[in-house]
Amino acid sequence: MDTRAISPEPSPWLPFESRRRARDEKREAVLRTAVQLFLEQGYHRATLNDVADRLNITKPALYNYFRSKEDILYECWAMGQERVEDRIAEIESTNENGLATLRMLVRAYAVVMASDFGASLVRFNVADLSEANQKTTLAGKRRIDRAFRGAIEQGIADHSIKPCDVKLTAFAILGALNWIGHWYKPGGELSPDQIADDFAIRLTADIAKPPDRKPPERKPSEKKTSRSVRRK
Amino acid sequence: MDTRAISPEPSPWLPFESRRRARDEKREAVLRTAVQLFLEQGYHRATLNDVADRLNITKPALYNYFRSKEDILYECWAMGQERVEDRIAEIESTNENGLATLRMLVRAYAVVMASDFGASLVRFNVADLSEANQKTTLAGKRRIDRAFRGAIEQGIADHSIKPCDVKLTAFAILGALNWIGHWYKPGGELSPDQIADDFAIRLTADIAKPPDRKPPERKPSEKKTSRSVRRK
Structure with a gap:
């Protein structure tokens, strides 16, 4: 023994x-x-x-x-959601300015969207889930919304982002990102990373305050003159 | 008699x-x-x-x-699609430049998306349709894509739009627009027209060539000089 x-x-x-x-x-x-x-x-x-x-x-x-087919559907959603939330937590811990944070969020979310579990966040009907699971997905969606809105608000506060309608801006950005889950096909012209890099700039271009476009330092009086000259 | x-x-x-x-x-x-x-x-x-x-x-x-529930689902889709295609035909007959056409398309599509029939273009699963109907919806989706891409291409050709990846640009714009079908609730803060006006500018801001930012007319030689001076 x-x-x-x-x-x-x-x-x-x-x-x-x-x-x-x-x-x-x-x-x-x-x-x-x-x-x-x-x-x-x-x-x-x-x-x-x-x-x-x-x-x-x-x-x-x-x-x-x-337990059931519905359980599997929910868990597919949960896999995608977990990946997004992991990345959000990571990004929010970096303490970058609002614009940089927003761009990192766009990048990360785009990459997840180009995966099967990511696509499951937008391609399935929440009405097919149990009521309890519907609530969980709704709460998850809100956390994503909040992360994007938070970055935009932060950017407006730290002047890296132009003042804008935060909600509408977040909807426009998330819409473009969510659509990736519908059109992206593996093995296409662009890799997920390439799409992510492009979208990080593209979707923030209109609200970003470009640091390099700052006019050269001048006295306010000079500025006024040159502008009024141009108008004539 | x-x-x-x-x-x-x-x-x-x-x-x-x-x-x-x-x-x-x-x-x-x-x-x-x-x-x-x-x-x-x-x-x-x-x-x-x-x-x-x-x-x-x-x-x-x-x-x-x-004939069937599936028939009803298909006809809901067809109502939304018809509205979009009617507006596309109208807009394409105006002969505006590419940017103006694109903005009209964005505007019109946003308004349709904020309606129930419009939302049915993006909220239902095409897999629930018969194969023949799936093909029709796919062809319809392609016609919409083509209209947006066409306007972007035209804009690049007529210099109202900056050179850009046409496909990706159309995907980004259509994604933001399609998302309206998911988040828009009647009676919210913004009316469909207000959302449409905002998106027409917002979604084209990064690719639009602003006409008022054109440098004042100069001879090419002068231009060259001023550019090389700026570089120093």
Whole structure:
């Protein structure tokens, strides 16, 4: 008995930690397959049988990981939301000015949007979720809105962003970003990083106060003269 | 017999033209109610019984106007698409420069997006439509894309718009516009017209060549000098 304890036979079961990890990996594999199918065929057309088939398992085996199809849909959303929130937390901890923060948010959100889990934030219908889950997604959406509005407000306060209608500006920026989830196809002309870099500048161009465009230092009187001359 | 023909008894049936009009009105009333319900509850949750109930008719009566729930969903989309295409045709016939055309397109599309039928262009899942109808919606989406890209291309050619990636620019603008269909609530702070006016400027600000910023007429040689002076 003691010998067995000291030098144990190899167990056919994995140690607990590895088992937990394997389980998490399998769970995520189910979500990755499910989100692909939901995006390809629409949530209502895609069946759990299709998901199971692609994974070489049976439909009942899916219920080891998820309670229902709706549960899977919600978890796909949660994967995308978690990625966005992780990036927001990271970015907000950098203490850059408002414009730089906003550009980092645009960049990060664009990259997530170009992924399947990211697209699930905008391509599925929240009405297909349970009421409790609908509330959670709504709260998640608000946190994203708040991060973007916060950066814009901060930018106006620290003069890196021109005064503007904060809500409408955030809607315009988030709209352009969310649309990526609809049009982006992997393997297209532009990589997610290229789109992200472009959008970070493009979507903030009209509200950014360009630091290098500052007129050269002049006395106010001179400025007035040159302007009135130009008008004539 | 002749007397009857000359001065007929009033018929309990409406004349053909009025009947056709009444039928069209009823058909559109069904669509207006259906689109509201689909937007409120999601296409799959909303039932044709709900639609019929709101209209004080029976579900079978709906089948006088539409073949199926899918048919209704498609016709809601078609109402929105038709409005957009009517406005595009109108705008394209004005022969303004590229920037002005683009701004008119943004304005018109924003107003449609703030309507129920407009929102149906972006809030429903095309996967819920028949294959033939999916193809039609895809073609419709392409016509909208083409109109926006065309205006941008025209603007670059006529120098009202700065050289830019046409596709990405159109995606960014259309994304911001499509998002209106998700966030706009009637009776909010801003009217559809106010949002449209704001977006027409906002979404084109970074690519517009401002006509009033043109440098005053100078000979090319002078221009060169002033530029090289500035560089020093």
